[in-house]
Structures are given as C-alpha cells and as structure tokens.
Amino acid sequence: MTVSFESPVDLRSDTLTRPTPGMRKAMAEADVGDDVYGEDPTVNALERRIAELFDHEAGLFCPSGSLTNMVGVAASVGRGQELLAESRAHILRSEVGGHGAIAGVTSRTWISPDGTLSADDAIALAEQPRGYNQVGTALIAVENTHNFSGGRIADIDELRRLRELTDARGIRMHMDGARVANAVVASGTSFADQGSAVDTMSVCLSKGLGAPVGSVLTGPSALIEEARYLRKRYGGGMRQAGILAAAGHYALDHHIERLRDDHANAELIARDVAAAVPSFVDLDTVETNIVLLRTGRAGVSAESYAHLASDRGVRILAMNEGECRLVTHLDISEEQARATGRVLAEIAEQTASAVV
Numbered sequence: 002m003t004v005s006f007e008s009p010v011d012l013r014s015d016t017l018t019r020p021t022p023g024m025r026k027a028m029a030e031a032d033v034g035d036d037v038y039g040e041d042p043t044v045n046a047l048e049r050r051i052a053e054l055f056d057h058e059a060g061l062f063c064p065s066g067s068l069t070n071m072v073g074v075a076a077s078v079g080r081g082q083e084l085l086a087e088s089r090a091h092i093l094r095s096e097v098g099g100h101g102a103i104a105g106v107t108s109r110t111w112i113s114p115d116g117t118l119s120a121d122d123a124i125a126l127a128e129q130p131r132g133y134n135q136v137g138t139a140l141i142a143v144e145n146t147h148n149f150s151g152g153r154i155a156d157i158d159e160l161r162r163l164r165e166l167t168d169a170r171g172i173r174m175h176m177d178g179a180r181v182a183n184a185v186v187a188s189g190t191s192f193a194d195q196g197s198a199v200d201t202m203s204v205c206l207s208k209g210l211g212a213p214v215g216s217v218l219t220g221p222s223a224l225i226e227e228a229r230y231l232r233k234r235y236g237g238g239m240r241q242a243g244i245l246a247a248a249g250h251y252a253l254d255h256h257i258e259r260l261r262d263d264h265a266n267a268e269l270i271a272r273d274v275a276a277a278v279p280s281f282v283d284l285d286t287v288e289t290n291i292v293l294l295r296t297g298r299a300g301v302s303a304e305s306y307a308h309l310a311s312d313r314g315v316r317i318l319a320m321n322e323g324e325c326r327l328v329t330h331l332d333i334s335e336e337q338a339r340a341t342g343r344v345l346a347e348i349a350e351q352t353a354s355a356v357v
C-alpha cells in the first residue's frame with residue numbers, strides 16, 4: 002500500500018518547529034523590560050539560568066545562533082588573528098563568511114571525514130611553526146553536535162583533552178552548541194560537562210528545543226561583557242525581548258528530555274532505509290536527530306532523491322554532494338516517522354535499482 006500524508010512531513014531542519022500552545026502562552030505572559038538597558042527580567046533570568054546550566058559565569062541572549070557564534074568568536078579573536086575549526090563547521094561554511102567579513106577573523110581548518118572530534122588533528126594545526134609571517138591561533142571552535150556530518154557527537158574525553166592542550170598553549174575554545182542539548186541527552190553527559198570543556202558556549206533554543214527565536218552565549222563575565230558590546234555593534238541589541246526569552250525558559254522546562262523521541266524517530270527512519278538499500282545509511286553514525294542519506298553511493302543524485310521524496314509528501318534537503326539530510330523534531334510524531342521510513346525506503350529501492 003502506498004503511504005500518503007495529509008500535509009507534507011517536513012524534515013529539512015529542526016528549525017521548522019512552531020511554538021506550541023503552552024509556549025505561546027508563556028510568551029504572551031512574559032514580564033518584560035528594555036534589554037539594551039539590561040532591564041528585561043525574563044532575559045536576565047534566562048541568561049543566568051543557561052550560564053548556570055553550563056557552569057559558566059555569565060550569559061548573553063541573542064536573536065540567532067549565527068550571532069552568538071559571531072560575538073563569541075570575535076570576543077576571543079582579534080582582527081587578523083586566527084580561528085581553527087573542522088572543514089565543514091557551520092561557523093565557516095554557513096554563516097555567510099561573517100567572521101571574516103565583519104570581524105576580520107582569519108581561519109584554517111582540519112578535516113574530519115566522519116565529523117568526529119580528534120583533539121590531535123585540531124591541535125596539530127595550532128602546532129605548526131610560527132615565524133614573522135604567520136598569524137597567531139587565538140581560538141579553536143568545535144561543533145556539538147556536528148551538523149554537516151549528520152549530528153555526530155563530540156566525544157567528551159576528546160573535548161577535555163583538547164581543552165587541556167589549548168589551555169597549555171593559551172588558546173581559547175568555543176563550542177558551537179546549536180544542538181548541544183541533543184548531545185547531552187544522547188551521550189549521558191551533563192550540560193556542565195560540556196560547558197567545562199570550553200571557554201565559550203553558543204546554545205540554540207530554536208533548533209531541537211523548539212523556540213521560535215533565540216540563542217545564548219555563555220562564558221567568563223569579561224568575555225560576555227565584550228560580546229554584549231559587540232552584539233549592539235552588530236545590530237543585535239533587542240528591547241522587550243523577554244517575550245522571546247520566555248519561549249527559551251519554556252523550552253528548557255519542557256523540551257529537553259523529549260529530544261530522546263527525536264533520536265528514536267531518526268533511528269526508525271534510518272533503519273527502514275538501510276534495510277532497503279544498506280549503502281544509503283551508515284547506521285552507526287546516526288547518533289542524534291540527523292540522518293544523512295548517502296544516495297550518491299548508489300549513483301542516485303541527492304537532488305533527484307529529494308525531489309521524489311517531496312512528490313511523496315516528505316521534504317528533505319539535498320545537502321552535500323550525493324547526500325541528503327533529514328532532521329527529526331518536535332513536530333514529527335512516531336507515526337509520521339514510521340510512515341516516512343517506509344516512503345524513503347521505497348524510493349531508495351526504486352532509484353538504486355533503476356541505476357543498476
């Protein structure tokens with residue numbers, strides 16, 4: 002029987018979630034003030050709450066993850082100094098070159114083909130001899146979970162080792178933790194474990210946590226003060242932002258533990274597709290809410306696969322060369338995930354056999 006959906010199942014990203022009725026109510030009732038004057042109680046409480054969660058001194062509420070990364074990086078890296086990150090890091094690939102264009106940050110990358118973190122690979126770049134012509138490495142950025150490699154989790158022991166190595170060299174560490182809550186829930190680590198592995202942390206409330214807007218940067222008070230100044234310079238100072246911060250509080254109260262459901266749904270879909278065409282999915286890399294479908298391995302273009310899926314009511318992204326990405330989230334039920342798995346498996350079978 003052909004599966005069909007009443008409305009499309011949209012798995013292009015976990016940013017697509019809409020605020021739930023409970024979240025909207027919390028937003029409507031939020032106590033607010035002018036946050037540029039530091040007078041919004043709901044924002045102030047959220048900044049303190051998230052800083053405490055990561056065991057950091059202070060927090061800064063921003064409208065987007067790109068902005069928390071921007072001000073977090075720029076607070077540590079002077080103009081012309083260097084940021085090191087993995088070659089497919091969101092900071093370098095998907096923030097429209099902002100770190101270079103606006104903050105004057107230069108960068109080099111190490112390569113992790115499977116997206117896992119190797120402290121040795123990261124530090125090897127910083128170790129390269131430095132003469133009069135070379136810039137100084139000021140910061141290493143890690144991404145947890147790693148988006149473009151399919152939501153891979155950074156191993157906590159590697160993170161801690163990298164922190165020791167960077168500390169010894171006077172290099173700071175930043176985590177693009179857009180999906181760090183997924184990493185925490187899936188790895189059994191704590192938010193404090195993640196926070197203590199880095200100097201600054203950017204956490205998004207508008208990905209798996211389901212808020213419509215908002216990210217928080219945490220770190221030492223002096224760095225956060227510098228970031229607050231930069232946030233205003235970049236146009237990110239907000240006024241009665243407590244309406245948005247209230248959604249963040251609600252997300253922390255209600256949407257962390259349920260990330261396990263998203264992870265289970267991602268696994269359901271991945272297993273179905275792998276059962277149909279094993280080469281499409283590396284099951285052992287499906288650790289959180291993101292699944293990469295490696296259509297190119299069977300000679301199927303990512304674009305045509307995504308197109309066929311869309312025709313059947315499932316929206317996914319043709320993302321990397323020969324790879325589609327799907328992301329499970331708050332607005333996807335187990336039933337929809339099961340039906341999606343069947344649809345994507347059928348298309349995998351049809352397209353792969355047509356190529357052969």
Ligand SMILES: Cc1ncc(COP(=O)(O)O)c(C=O)c1O
Pocket residue numbers: 016064065066067068070091092144146148177179180205207216
């Ligand atoms: C890993 C990662 N970092 C940062 C961001 C940026 O977040 P925003 O879209 O809120 O700017 C994203 C967005 O998808 C992301 O996936």
